[in-house]
Amino acid sequence: MTSRALLRSAALATLLVLGGTLTACAPSNADATDASDGSGSEVDAATATSAEDFGGIDGLIAAAKEEGELNVIALPEDWANYGEVIAGFEDTYGITVNSASPDASSAEEIQAAENLAGQDTAPDVFDLGTAVALENTDKFAPYKVETWDDIPDENKHPEGLWVNNYSGIMSLGYDSDSLPEPKALEDLLGDDYRGAVVLNGDPTQAGAAFAAVGWISALNGGGVDDFGPGIDFVGDLRKAGNLLTLDPTPATIASGETPAVFDWSFNNVAAATDKPSWKTTVLPGAAYVSFYNEAINKDAPHPAAARLWQEWIFSDEAQALFLEANAVPVRVAALTESGAADEKLIEQATFGVESADWVSPDEAQTEAANAVLAERWAATIK
Secondary structure (H helix, E strand, C coil), rough: CCCCCCCCHHHHHHHHHCCCCCCCCCCCCHCCEECCCCCCCCHHHHHHCCHHHHHCHHHHHHHHHHHHEEEEEEECCCCCCHHHHHHHHHHCCCEEEEEEECCCCCHHHHHHHHHHHCCCCCCCCCEEHHHHHHHHHEEECCCCCHHEEEEEEECCCCCCEEEEEEEEEEEEEEHHHHHCCCHHHHHHCCCCCCCCECCCCCCCCCCHHHHHHHHHHHCCCCCEEEHHHHHHHHHHHHCCCEEECCCCCHHHHHHHCCCCEEHHHHHHHHHHHCCEEEEEECCCCCCCEEEEEEEECCCCCCCHHHHHHHHCEEEEEEEEHHCCCCCCCCCCHHHHHHHHCHHHHHHHHHHCCCCEEECCCCCCHHHHHHHHHHHHHHHHCC
């Protein structure tokens, strides 16, 4: 698991995200963006807003294959089945995917794009938590995939600057060999959890940690419109000696270094593969859900491949791969209707939590939470 974090609750009820100074050695962006649409005309891939600008999906595929590469960032192979998603893209289109900094946070994805701007190693696409995505829309290129109509309006920017992709439920994973099963949030303040409890990253930078504080707030008398009680509880964990300031990974979970982890359900469930004693629970009360957001870097060095990646991400094949990893894909309603999604997998991915108990911040609540975290977080964990 690594540090990574818009959906509105109503949308989920309907359907159930580093810099360097390397020298560019590939053609410049301006040289790389002109591509044939298959009819002899030239297309500026960097300004294309749909496959139609290439004369159709076949023209886009041809343009992307001509570029031959795609740069992704912050996509660990064990995160929401991204290993299979990347492999599927490479196998389907014969395009090499260069995966950089898999452990980067959402904020670090943006930093990398800024630091590597104009270079062939810059990220082509982003996978971002909501808070970071909303703060950086000026860095995204608008694009509407062919399955656009299957995606609820609540789950996409009107022009396609960002589009929700997959979601999980915030959960608590724990080593059942060394810790008792937590039944309520307050249990984590007990002696059994001394030096054991971690968040997946810094909530001012990482979507998973942001969501963890939001969920804790909802369980501690606050909610998505008031992150204060969540920050207060993390402070209580620190004072009790139960907060561990170490970023969890599959290795730290397997070794027992991080015995209790707040993280997305799909990450905690996946951790049991290497550690059978690892259990995942969603504590009684409100359940926090949120989508990660896909976006194209407006300065992508491989603009056609970036757009083809978006088409792949929102295809039936890739969306089903997310579901296999206990993540809820944004097109799950369409997949269910077409028979491409297994309803048992949907039940498993949501832990059977009723949608009435789901909470998720809207844009204004996200901005307010960011402000509170920026003001209070550093002092809370000192």
